[in-house]
Amino acid sequence: MAARAEARPALHRPLSPRTSFRRAVPRRSAKVRPSADRVDRIHRIDQIDPFSSADNGSPKIFSAPGAPEPGGEALIVVGGRRLSGTVAVSGSKNASLALLAGALLTRRRVALRGVPDIGDVRQMLALVESLGAAWEWRGGCLQVCAAGLGARSRPHPVDDAAARSLRASFIAVGPLLARTGVARMPLPGGCAIGPRPVDITLAGMRALGARVAVDHDSGWVEARCDGRLRGGNVALRLPSVGATQAVMMAGALADGRTVISNAAREPEVVDLAGMMRKMGARISGPGSREVVVDGVGELGGASASVRADRIEAGTLMAAGAITGSGIRLLGIEPENVAATAGLLERMGCGVARGEAGGLAVVPGGELLGADVVARPHPGFPTDLQPVFAPVMAAARGRSSVRDAVFEGRWAHAEQLRRMGARISVRGDTATVVGRPPLGGRPQLKGAHLEASDLRAAAGLVVAALAAEGLSIIHNLHHLDRGYDGLDRKLASLGAEVYRSAEWAALQPGSTESTVQPGL
Numbered sequence: 001m002a003a004r005a006e007a008r009p010a011l012h013r014p015l016s017p018r019t020s021f022r023r024a025v026p027r028r029s030a031k032v033r034p035s036a037d038r039v040d041r042i043h044r045i046d047q048i049d050p051f052s053s054a055d056n057g058s059p060k061i062f063s064a065p066g067a068p069e070p071g072g073e074a075l076i077v078v079g080g081r082r083l084s085g086t087v088a089v090s091g092s093k094n095a096s097l098a099l100l101a102g103a104l105l106t107r108r109r110v111a112l113r114g115v116p117d118i119g120d121v122r123q124m125l126a127l128v129e130s131l132g133a134a135w136e137w138r139g140g141c142l143q144v145c146a147a148g149l150g151a152r153s154r155p156h157p158v159d160d161a162a163a164r165s166l167r168a169s170f171i172a173v174g175p176l177l178a179r180t181g182v183a184r185m186p187l188p189g190g191c192a193i194g195p196r197p198v199d200i201t202l203a204g205m206r207a208l209g210a211r212v213a214v215d216h217d218s219g220w221v222e223a224r225c226d227g228r229l230r231g232g233n234v235a236l237r238l239p240s241v242g243a244t245q246a247v248m249m250a251g252a253l254a255d256g257r258t259v260i261s262n263a264a265r266e267p268e269v270v271d272l273a274g275m276m277r278k279m280g281a282r283i284s285g286p287g288s289r290e291v292v293v294d295g296v297g298e299l300g301g302a303s304a305s306v307r308a309d310r311i312e313a314g315t316l317m318a319a320g321a322i323t324g325s326g327i328r329l330l331g332i333e334p335e336n337v338a339a340t341a342g343l344l345e346r347m348g349c350g351v352a353r354g355e356a357g358g359l360a361v362v363p364g365g366e367l368l369g370a371d372v373v374a375r376p377h378p379g380f381p382t383d384l385q386p387v388f389a390p391v392m393a394a395a396r397g398r399s400s401v402r403d404a405v406f407e408g409r410w411a412h413a414e415q416l417r418r419m420g421a422r423i424s425v426r427g428d429t430a431t432v433v434g435r436p437p438l439g440g441r442p443q444l445k446g447a448h449l450e451a452s453d454l455r456a457a458a459g460l461v462v463a464a465l466a467a468e469g470l471s472i473i474h475n476l477h478h479l480d481r482g483y484d485g486l487d488r489k490l491a492s493l494g495a496e497v498y499r500s501a502e503w504a505a506l507q508p509g510s511t512e513s514t515v516q517p518g519l
């Protein structure tokens with residue numbers, strides 16, 4: 001038995017310590033393994049019955065031979081486990097990305113606490129590094145210094161791949177233009193959730209006196225200004241988070257006053273403004289529809305703490321609700337997840353303020369369907385609609401989700417249907433006919449699933465937690481872009497989840513295994 005255990009592949013990959021962040025990609029160490037009786041039976045996936053009393057009640061797991069996808073991993077989730085306990089929510093991804101862009105505004109050092117160890121942060125660090133900023137981790141604190149940026153006639157070279165890989169890269173146009181007079185950036189990528197134009201940001205830069213050229217053939221944008229930007233009135237066509245942040249940063253070093261109307265009210269705008277004020281920026285109204293920025297000549301260094309990630313908190317709340325589990329989340333301000341808590345309460349699941357801060361998910365029996373519209377803050381966040389679709393799929397009754405921010409964000413629907421969810425999409429709205437557990441057994445079934453983007457990946461994890469049997473979620477790099485060890489946190493709450501590069505080689509539809517017992 002001991003020899004067999006040694007031959008087993010590592011199925012779980014814990015996060016490496018923060019201090020080795022630079023060297024942490026990819027993290028291949030393996031410290032947690034499934035117990036022997038979990039993996040020594042090989043079956044077809046449609047034969048898996050985790051509720052069988054045979055085999056000591058252990059779920060049967062199948063595998064198939066084949067080389068692992070290069071660098072890829074799959075998440076293996078054994079559904080049906082009840083969660084319990086307390087987990088600390090990591091720092092906000094979106095706030096961290098904005099603060100890293102904000103660090104480009106000054107030649108002084110910026111120190112950020114609470115930045116999560118995630119793929120998007122690494123990409124943003126690659127971007128600011130390519131623009132001449134230095135950074136290092138010191139005892140959990142990320143220090144960034146963009147002393148090297150200065151007025152120039154030619155644009156800074158930029159890490160094209162990093163910039164294209166994440167949407168937030170584009171907000172760097174604001175500080176780059178303000179500090180150097182020229183910014184050249186590729187049109188951004190990020191998650192595949194439909195068109196993500198940058199016209200609002202560019203209109204904002206033009207309103208501050210920049211000349212902007214977009215080359216759609218090459219996919220590059222160049223913005224220039226003579227001398228300093230000029231403050232101006234910027235009426236956003238939509239309350240875009242990125243555009244609000246970019247214009248706020250550009251206006252902070254412009255001559256005169258910039259007034260941003262129809263501004264985004266997301267907490268990440270408030271967080272960026274908070275750090276910029278510490279740097280000496282004069283900003284009023286962040287978090288409201290109108291933000292006023294009075295330009296100053298220069299900004300100094302600052303220290304800032306990143307608050308807990310409201311989307312990660314919402315994802316864990318969904319995990320608690322769908323598994324009918326009482327769990328506690330530390331670090332999250334309940335006000336930051338008010339719309340999410342409101343939806344859960346309408347679905348029959350309580351959310352209570354924690355005694356020592358944070359909050360608790362308090363299941364109230366059967367989940368009920370509900371309607372929700374994803375809107376800009378303070379509405380229900382679009383980033384959580386793919387995460388709550390599975391909760392609705394496991395609830396009693398009909399639900400509907402309209403996404404008023406990204407109308408094409410439905411790639412998760414097809415994957416959920418593979419699990420037996422009844423979900424149909426028309427335009428910007430999905431209708432879900434819930435399939436609640438019958439006789440204590442889930443109607444959603446484990447399946448081979450392919451994550452298409454960050455939040456869709458999180459939604460599939462949530463669905464798999466409550467599905468009968470075993471799910472294999474491919475393309476895990478999407479999840480790792482934005483979650484700081486979600487699987488590790490779920491495991492600490494009692495979920496049965498494993499990571500495996502070997503299992504990533506399994507293809508949807510693969511059936512019988514010839515892998516030897518002992519795997």
Ligand code: UD1
Pocket residue numbers: 094095097167168195196197198199200201202238239240241242243264268376382383405406407
């Ligand atoms: C941010 C978040 C993202 C979240 C989104 C909406 C970061 C890094 N990402 O993205 O997680 O899903 O807010 O809450 O903070 N739009 C335009 N033209 C533009 C800019 C935006 O038409 O120039 C549209 C978008 O297509 C979308 C809407 O405006 O329909 C809102 O997008 P926006 O708020 O800009 O999202 P991001 O800042 O990219």
